[in-house]
Amino acid sequence: MKRYSVICMVILLCLWNQRASAFWGSGSTDGASGLDVAAGFDVNTIATVAGSVIAQPERKGQEQHTEMTVVTQQGPVTVVLGPWWYWEKQNFTVMKTNEITVTGSLAQGKDGALYLFAQKVGNRSTGETITLRSESGKPFWSRGGSVTRGGNRPFDGNGSRSASGGRGNGMRGGRQ
């Protein structure tokens, strides 16, 4: 009797766990948002948001990607800044309460929160800007860490030139 109960419980737990294990096996997909935090970017959803930083960039998740939170008119937006190792190298300072402008691919996670896969970040408080992706959305870290820095120039919205590599950067269209 006890043996059968244990077998039943194990089967139930295995079934229960199926959804969770799907995430573990799916590479760079973030468990909470369901988004591709490592390489996700869609040129169709590029938007620019401006707001105040409420959470500084920090390392997050299994993918070790960088995230910060900005309060905008649309509400809080989680800005995905690429891999932590790459972000660390940039020496781009973002402090709490800094006013920043971010251009990137906007997406809504399955947790209902807004995520912005940053392409360009401008810190209006310090005057610094950084471009993390090409205009077509190719991440710079995927070609060896080349990056366009604006130094103390005010953020003017002009990005760096396109680069090859990355994924998900084409305009969607035609027959699906």
Place this chain on the structure above:
Amino acid sequence: MGKTLRLLIGIPFCFTLLVAWFAWSAFHAAPPLAAENLRGEGLSISVAIEQLIVADPSFRSLLRFTTPGIAYFALIDRQGIVRFHTNQGLIGQPYPNYDQTAFLEGLFEQRERLATGEEVYFLRTGVHTAHDEYLLVLALHTYRADQVIRRAKTGVTVVFALTVALWGVTLLLFALLRREERHRKEMSRREELARLGEMGALMAHEIRNPLAGIKGFAQLVETSSNLEQAHRHAEKIVIQSLRMEALVNDLLAFARDDRGEPEMSDLPALIQDCAILLRPEAATQNVAIEVAVPAELKAQVAVDRIIQLLLNLMKNAIQAMPNGGLLTVSLRVKGGIAELTVRDNGIGIQPEHLHHIFEPFWTSKAQGTGLGLALCSKVAEEHGGHLTVESTVGIGTEIVVKLPVQ
């Protein structure tokens, strides 16, 4: 146990079927509902966009048009050039994989995953101005519309968890019942063994006394030279043998599993027969027997066993009146129950003995086997009835046998 088990398994099983059906139907109704909501939202937005471009063909008013549900939208002309896009950097570029037949398809919708990993609702439809026609490509966030699916999933999860918990409790109860049943059987077996041992000891004791008498008188007969004296000893041997025979007969009657074939019999007639049978014995002790029974009362009984019961009760009553008395046997029917009352005005039973008188081998008499009243109780139970006793020392005893009659 069988009925309990059926209930124990049946109730959770029915509950499981019910909730499974409920969860399944709720779960399957949710995605079409979400799709319907998204279609409704998409069509409303497409109508709004059409009105805006009719009012302002330069599309400038579209720049200010936004709703929280829109992931992006674009207008493509018949040449496949993007005339408007929420990402203004894409305006003027050719629309990838453009197919002019898309204009003829009417409404096209599907869910698809963007390169960000987000699943959106994708809608493509034609919109018209006074002079032109455009293909509207609209992508909507699905989070809000999918709330109904998430709720259904949560509901299913809760129901599933409750069902698992219910089955867990059921299995636990089942295990407890099984353990209780095993425990009860073990106790019953131990009690049986103890009773067997006790009965064996009592039997040995009951047989040893007359056997000792037989042996003693036989030795006297062996050594006796006087024929008359030997004859007296032989009579004693016969008496002791009869006592042993009575003990064995009572024991056999008590141990008999065969309840006898029930047949429709007249209870007053059986009582009268027993009274006639015992009157000579009663007369030797100056005991009168009075019988107060109805003229006829038919009942389905095992006649041999009922006669054993009547004889035992009446003999006990006669033996309880060594100095004479009155034995009354009455019968009446009350609410489908036949009440047979055997009353004597003898010596009565000590109050402390009342709890033991139906136990096998318990007797207050010097020569009793202790099986008579135990047998009576057993016979009454075999017929679906029972015995009650009331007694007052020095006044008498009344035993009532209640038997169901049809």
